[in-house]
Amino acid sequence: MKQVTVSLLLGCSNTPRAAILGVLVPLALLFGPASRGAAAESSDGVEEARAALKSSWRFPWYDGGEDGLRRVNVKTPWEWNLKARRFNWTWLKVLCWIIAAALLAGLAYLMIRAFLDRENRADGDQVGLRKHDVADDAARIEALPFRLRAGALDLLAEARRHYAEGNYGEAVIYLFSHELVELDRGRMVRLAKSKTNRQYHRELARRPELAQLFEQTMVAFEDVFFGGHPLQRQRFETCWRRLDDFAALVGEGRGG
Numbered sequence: 001m002k003q004v005t006v007s008l009l010l011g012c013s014n015t016p017r018a019a020i021l022g023v024l025v026p027l028a029l030l031f032g033p034a035s036r037g038a039a040a041e042s043s044d045g046v047e048e049a050r051a052a053l054k055s056s057w058r059f060p061w062y063d064g065g066e067d068g069l070r071r072v073n074v075k076t077p078w079e080w081n082l083k084a085r086r087f088n089w090t091w092l093k094v095l096c097w098i099i100a101a102a103l104l105a106g107l108a109y110l111m112i113r114a115f116l117d118r119e120n121r122a123d124g125d126q127v128g129l130r131k132h133d134v135a136d137d138a139a140r141i142e143a144l145p146f147r148l149r150a151g152a153l154d155l156l157a158e159a160r161r162h163y164a165e166g167n168y169g170e171a172v173i174y175l176f177s178h179e180l181v182e183l184d185r186g187r188m189v190r191l192a193k194s195k196t197n198r199q200y201h202r203e204l205a206r207r208p209e210l211a212q213l214f215e216q217t218m219v220a221f222e223d224v225f226f227g228g229h230p231l232q233r234q235r236f237e238t239c240w241r242r243l244d245d246f247a248a249l250v251g252e253g254r255g256g
Contacts, residue, residue: 143191176221
């Protein structure tokens with residue numbers, strides 16, 4: 001046991017030589033020649049242990065060159081510390097804002113595109129309706145029991161123009177023509193060249209107020225167109241002022 005202690009002391013290069021001799025001399029005097037054999041055996045074991053340490057990489061604490069201990073730097077396990085290592089969220093926030101702006105821009109584009117498409121469809125429908133109405137109005141004017149100036153499709157505008165110029169007889173002809181076309185458009189009468197004004201008036205029998213307004217303009221028209229009588233401004237204006245009432249009644253009849 002003492003021989004092993006001596007061998008280990010010799011094997012530790014960091015142990016001062018004076019200290020080793022201080023231990024070895026008393027031991028040699030104490031045990032004498034009887035312990036030399038055991039010391040030799042122990043020395044062989046130390047050499048084997050030393051060789052084993054030198055030949056293996058699994059002992060980082062052993063320095064084979066110096067035959068002593070080597071300082072080993074032990075690293076502490078890495079731990080996530082939110083206080084010590086704060087994540088930089090700035091770039092992520094910027095990315096989120098960019099994505100949000102792109103989504104809003106895309107949504108705005110789709111809404112504007114849908115609105116424009118709807119407007120274009122509505123405009124196209126209106127154009128189609130206007131073309132259809134113009135064709136229908138031309139057919140209605142052709143069905144009137146009297147002839148008007150060719151190309152006069154806006155009968156109310158013609159009546160207004162003659163009224164402004166003081167041609168009250170011509171103005172009432174176009175005003176009466178306008179009323180007949182509106183009644184046919186509202187499906188309250190049906191225009192036909194073979195019909196008389198009195199027949200149109202009888203078709204309005206179920207709408208007495210509208211029939212009264214129509215009769216007022218009709219009589220003024222007949223006095224001018226068939227009788228050849230001049231029409232006074234006051235009499236024409238009496239019919240002209242009731243034009244809004246006539247349009248309202250036709251609209252009510254169309255809705256019903």
